[in-house]
Amino acid sequence: MPKLRLAVACAVVLVIATAGSSSAAGGLPPDPASNFAPPPSCSTAASCLASAITVLDRARARLGQPAYRLPSDFAALTPAEQTLVLTDLDRLHYGLEPVTGLTADLDAAAAGGVRLDRDPTATIPGLITLTSNWASGYADMPLAYEAWMYDDGPGAGNLDCVTASASGCWAHRHNILWPFTGTGALAMGAAAGVGSGGAPGYAMLIVQGGTAYHPAYLYTWSQAVAAGAGAPPPSVSASEASPARIARAPFRIALLRVRGHSLILRVAALSGLRLRCALTRLIGRARGGRFRRCGARTTYRKLSSGSYRLRVRGGARTLTRSFRVG
Secondary structure, eight states: OOOOEEOOOEEEOSSOOOTTOHHHHTTSOOOOSSOOOOOSOOSSHHHHHHHHHHHHHHHHHHTTOOOOOOOTTGGGSOHHHHHHHHHHHHHHHTTOOOOOEEEHHHHHHHHHHHHHTSOOOOOOTTEEEEEEEEEESOSSHHHHHHHHHHSOSTTSSBTTOSSTTOTTTTHHHHHHTOOOOSSSOEEEEEEEEEOTTSSEEEEEEEEEEOTTOOOOEEEEHHHHHHTTTTOOOOOOOTTTSOHHHHHHSOOEEEEEEEETTEEEEEEEOOTTOOEEEEEEEEESEEEEOOOEEEOSEEEEOSOOSEEEEEEEEETTEEEEEEEEEO
């Protein structure tokens, strides 16, 4: 089996800042206490995928987290589409904005990283922030993704984490969970193929653009949700759960879609959780933003063109998303 390798990882905030930089470290979720290695080998595509899903779920369980809720067609998705699904499931788990979808130019950039055995990059006009990962030698993309997320600390295959104090430790994980702070669109590219040395290679990159960046998506998180990704937790009746338990239960934004000058919001939450939403239009200093009651299905209409921030609060937890109208 080819040697497993992870490239030096970086996040570029266009005057280049690494994923471990103090400018974003406060917004990154905590790193695992230790590595969780993927299985050493598998024989067929089906067995490799099954192994990947098993080890991903076990890695989450060790962190006290629920299993991945994959779409029903996950096995039929391309490696790039699988990467988007896994990334957004993890980003949503930590209350981060999901990546909207894949684009052709970013997929091509990721394929270039695979061919050259290095982190991919992109020179597309309008980009503000870029994070990227590369790996080699894994049997499939989900196993490479598992290494980025859960096997990226000291003693693993991360080439930039040779000691426990190295700044590159868990940097691939940081790149997946990067807390993008702008208001522009998020997009992803990913690819699997054969690198220059003949070993299987995998690469991904996530970008955020400015107001002039309007990507055309090939496959979106909304499509994954429609196929069952991140299915909502089962409802809990009043006789089965106390108000305190309901208030502590996690919830997630299942859909945030702009159509013309309307915003469609769907929230997956336990029955009985009181939701409050604050929609802020960002013009100079933020305006508005007062929390008001909202439901699991909410539509905001007749929005003016511009950048917005939406906050959804349930119990003690608040999720924040940014988007643009017009």
